[in-house]
Amino acid sequence: MPLWSTPAEPTAKRAAQAHTEVTGSTPTHTASAPATWSLIGEHIDHFGGIVAMCVGKLRAAAAVSPRTDGVVAVHFHPAQGEPAHDSISLQALADLATAQQPSTDAEGQPVIPPAPEGGLAARVGGIVHTMINRQLLSRETAGADITIASDIPEGAGLGADAAADVAVALALMGADADLDAPLRARVADVCTQAVNIFAARPALRARHSAALRSTGEGVCIIDYADGSVTHAPHVVGREIAAFAVAVPEDFSAQEEAAIADIRQRQRFIDDACHSFGTDSLRLLPDAQQRVLDWLKAVHKVYGEEGRPSISAATEWMAFYEEETQRVERFARCLRSHRGAELFPILLQSQSSLANIYGLDSAEKLAELVTVRGAVAGRSAHAGTSNAVIAYAPVKSAHNFAADLAEDGLLVVELQPGEAARGES
Secondary structure, three states: OOOOOOOOOOHHHHHHHHHHHHHOOOOOEEEEEEEEEEEEOOOOOOOOOEEEEEEEEEEEEEEEEEOOOOEEEEEEEOOOOOOEEEEEEHHHHHHHHHHOOOEEOOOOOEEOOOOOOEOHHHHHHHHHHHHHHOOOOOOOOOEEEEEEEEOOOOOOOOOHHHHHHHHHHHHHHOOOOOOOHHHHHHHHHHHHHHHHHHEOOOOOHHHHHHHHHOOOOOEEEEEOOOOEEEEEOOOOOOOEEEEEEEOOOOOHHHHHHHHHHHHHHHHHHHHHHHHHOOOOHHHOOOHHHHHHHHHHHHHHHHOOOOOOOHHHHHHHHHHHHHHHHHHHHHHHHHHOOOHHHHHHHHHHHHHHHHHOOOOOOOHHHHHHHHHOOOOEEEEOOEOOEOOEEEEEEHHHHHHHHHHHHHOOOEEEEEOEOOOOEEOO
16 A cells, blocks of 8 residues: 555645535635644543644645525545535434433433434534534524545544544634634634534544644643643654554444443543532542542442443553653653653553553554554554554654555654644
């Protein structure tokens, strides 16, 4: 399989052209957003941890025009493969949102709604619905035609869905929107909320945050204890090249079980935060012991059914706290230009993901890229992707990538990109 390549024509122009061809209407607005790749920390954002995320050169773009029939029609033109078309009514979206609202049983315990199962139309339409309800779109909005074009390969751990989410949101807002920092933060929050309510795959909110709030000039450091975003020097440069490496196969069978695991862990954190009256477990003093004591009490009163075991929760809490410390060290090394210390931290994180946190979907591939010459290989997003992000010395990067592509792997060179923006 050759190295990943993209058309020379910009995605925004392709999206606008496809929109006109499919709908017969010129788009009112277009916008684009970058691919994102995680260096470390993507599984601790829900805990209130820190995520180091980069934006890439590959982009997704969305073109939109209004409808008057209460329908959101989505036309998706992927980086490779046939276009897809789907639609959903605003009323159906409202019904899906209502079904996701939490309730309580006779004992006052929360009743967990079934996990959302929405596909393309529900995910994109959910953004329209959420933007209306969060007052980013007019309540007079009566539907939309939305066309998405993407250069980002699916399944490569580069946030193809998240880039489309952000591009759609910005296109719906229009080119005249004043995208200052608070509004960008709000749009990122809306995208994450919509995906978690409507889509089958849970959101990695750091992707939305980075796509909207990164400068593109360095690594985006997002601290979810206080919502701050700072930047550190980029890991990719004169000495190190980065690649996304994936097995080009259907990951859905493995992904379904892993997504259920991820949702269970997020629900565990949400329940603990609710019980302790905090927005973030990271802000809770002596969180690990207090949360485990709370869980033991819950088991004693309500039983263990539908709740994690003490041993599983112990491992999760240990991972959250240790991974947060690793990301803090990683950020310090970036800022002080101690490049040699970065990659052992990434290797430690990968080992912890597989052996402590129990998400080992990309473990063998991470081992392979290091054997082939990478200084580090780490899962792109364990549990939702079989891809790894590999870091190789620039002097051997060409041969490294060519050898992996010759083996039939999907190899995408990663280069720094720019934040999401309106195009017209």
